Amino acid sequence: MEQQTLLIVDDTSANIDVLAGMLKADYKIKVAKSGEIALKLAKSAALDLILLDIMMPGIDGFEVCRLLKEDYTTRHIPIIFVTAKITAEDELKGLELGAVDYITKPLNPPIVQQRVRTHLALFNQSRELAIKVKQKTAELAQTQLKVIQKLGLAAEYKDNETGMHVIRVSHYTHILAKAAGMSETDADMLMAASPMHDIGKIGVDDAILRKPGKLTSEEFELMKMHAQIGADIIGDNDSEILKMARVVAISHHEKWNGSGYPYGLKGEAIPRIGRIVAIADVFDALTSKRPYKRAWSIEEAVNLLKQEAGQHFDPQLVPLFIAHIDEVETVMHSFKD
Structure with missing residues (x-):
């Protein structure tokens, strides 16, 4: 069985060495000496x-x-907090933030090893349970996915894009989400939510959407409104999929360098799921034939992604997408227009 990977985060090298020494025989160890590096x-x-x-x-x-x-x-x-001093208020704060446990210093090796084993076992059980639940609810999930895909298609019918665009984008999104470390459950959910990324085009004038030439500055301002319109259409919901869909709709046209829309968000301020869908969406647009353009080759599209890494796109996500280009190509051939 492949060793599991732990990240130890501490600003003191001695503390990292002590923890790593207790655990390196059983696990792969990564270290970070600051919160920024840990993120x-x-x-x-x-x-x-x-x-x-x-x-x-x-x-x-x-x-x-x-x-x-x-x-x-x-x-x-x-996440397990490792700390020398802990008050009841601090412990409650950490648990409310989502930590699973605390280990207090000075560290006792058998206790540290047992706590880590316990929470890894619970994590593994949770993943296995999620897979079983997914299997049990597969029919309902497929129905839900089809409904969302149909809503996505409604926007495409107003545009020059084809029905297969939203299907390919959802699969590209799933590939990149998994490569970025997303859990299987959340990657599946993002795959289901992504077809609604351009649902707001329903609210944009057909003459603008179908214009074969370049848009005027006034027309482009009207086009940009589809991100906010999409978020408004989806609205506030208890559904996790629709929450994701709303975030994607409002954020997938933001750019890493801050030149995107609707808010001009920059870098990490852009929700990561929006950054994932942005790459999937642009790659499919580039490699698809439109009335006003030829389909680019995969090599040409990949070169554009490389050029725009750190400008349009998240520079960490672009290499992950390219590393899985064989899977992307399989999807492309499976869902041709």
């Missing part, structure tokens, strides 16, 4: 558990936990 590692590596110090300069452990738990792509990773 980057959590989004670039597949982690099974995080051991997180609370008192750190810059972003403290509580804030790291909060940011990881509010991100759909990292919220599934169990």
